Amino acid sequence: MTDTAQPTPDDPPRQTLVSGTTRLYGVLGDPVSQVQSPGLLNPVFARLGIDAVLVPVHVSPADLETVVRGLQRVGNVDGLFATVPHKASAALLADRCSTTVEITGSANALRREPDGAWYAENFDGSGFVSGLVQAGHQPKGARVALVGAGGAGSAIAAALLDAGVDRLTITDPDTPRLTALVDRLAAHWPGHVRAAERPPLAHSDIAVNATPLGLRPDDTLPFSPHALPPGAVVADIIMKPRDTRLLRETAALGLQTHHGSHMLTGQIDSYRAFFGLGTPR
Template identity: 40%
Template sequence: MKINGATRVFYCIADPIEQVRAPELFNHLFDAYDVDAVMVPLRVTPDQLAPTLHALLASPTVGGISLSIPHKTMAVGLVSQCTHQARIAHAINAIRRGPAGIEGELFDGLGFVRSLRRLAFDVAGRSVLLIGAGGAASALASALAEQRAARIGLFDPDTSKAVQLAETIAQSFPDCRVDSVPSNDPAGYDLVVNASPLGLRAGDPLPVPVERLGAQAFVYDILMKGQPTPLVTAARARGLRASPGFDMLVQQASLYLEFFGFPTLAAAAERHTADLRALLETPAPVRPATLAIPSTCSVRGAHRPK
């Protein structure tokens, strides 16, 4: 990858930042398809989010921003407009400049649903325990309700956040039973999802007591760091199906690229999701020496938004 004065710069913003995998994925695609762009990880504390976004987006060199923990909810109030789905979840994970100002989008929910479909898990009529009530959890709860989950139980140590999220989702999806639940007991749930930070730090407790998982339960941990995560490892050790969160990122890749103005590269990402999963299965920063997405044509110059 060569960086020059014409290189379009994208940022992935989080706090902490060490766990993010988006720069690895997108830089691999930029490099494989000869796109003059780069994504840079940037640690930004919550109190500095607003001035940082303002400064970065003032530069025409910056093509857009990917947001991760804990900024997805706070950033909604910093954009000029966002989609209906983002308003329901009150969260965004992508930002760009648009004709009417700064635009925000939310891809977590759709990426999650796409991943469940690939894994042949149908949400309709199922019960879901969702651990966490932040921006990612909001996106997932909204998507699960839209996909006609029968019941969603929300657990967060901050009960007020879980209650508020449950009320918000229930208002938008009255046919789905959404409750704040008093414990993280997964017994009786068909799908158990960790959308909390538990697992980012060594010594964190498991998000749920795995011995209470049902024999047919499906476990999904959206964390990117330390694959497989302790929760996925523990669930698999009990013979249960468990999926790592990087598949959700892979399923969002084409959505991000389309949003950032790379339609040709977005189509390529759709064709090579298996290769992208293989890339992220390897702990960062190590990459498989033989992994290479075929590049039959260059898409240089096809990256500028309309």
């Protein structure tokens, strides 16, 4: 699937000609121009012979409910993806949801069920862990510092605990949000998760940025990689720019970097299964 999602110059991205019969998927974001999923999934649709298109949907937080309620009434909309800053709100706009969505309070995929209800799932965490494992960074038994307890951070926390990390430390300036998340996680994985004011970088094998810091060139660093031990991995969930300032500084220190794109490419198989989109021809 990675090959189909990242076409080479010999195999340029294709797009199904959109016609009256085309089924629709939307990705909700604010901003939205940076989203990678349409450019990744539309060539997959074409390759699978699926008459569908994933379009970007730029919507502000204030308008999210109005827009989603409208899109849910569109007969040929089969699914919606939610990205920053809509993942928490999206979870509330579904009729039913998965356990991961319950724990994290965050969704990044909604689909229309056969009975017409909308079901919410969260693939950020499982996609992140798949990407980490595929890149040779084993989370099982690791000590992980996670910065950011928002939508993506919550999902990544649940998936890392599910994958068997030994100790997960989460930081976030929004203390009530952080405490509530850690309480929900500790109920499922007691003894392995805690909140902290600052990430314990000197005693971490993997440090993860799950904040939006790094989207803009003048953003401050989510954390400084200098305190990490030799051999540590710094993972960023920012996809654009590919090399955030955090990852550039990490590389300059001789530490291992893990790009945000791994999280998305790790999710594509999951999306296909979730939306019932079959297998490549």
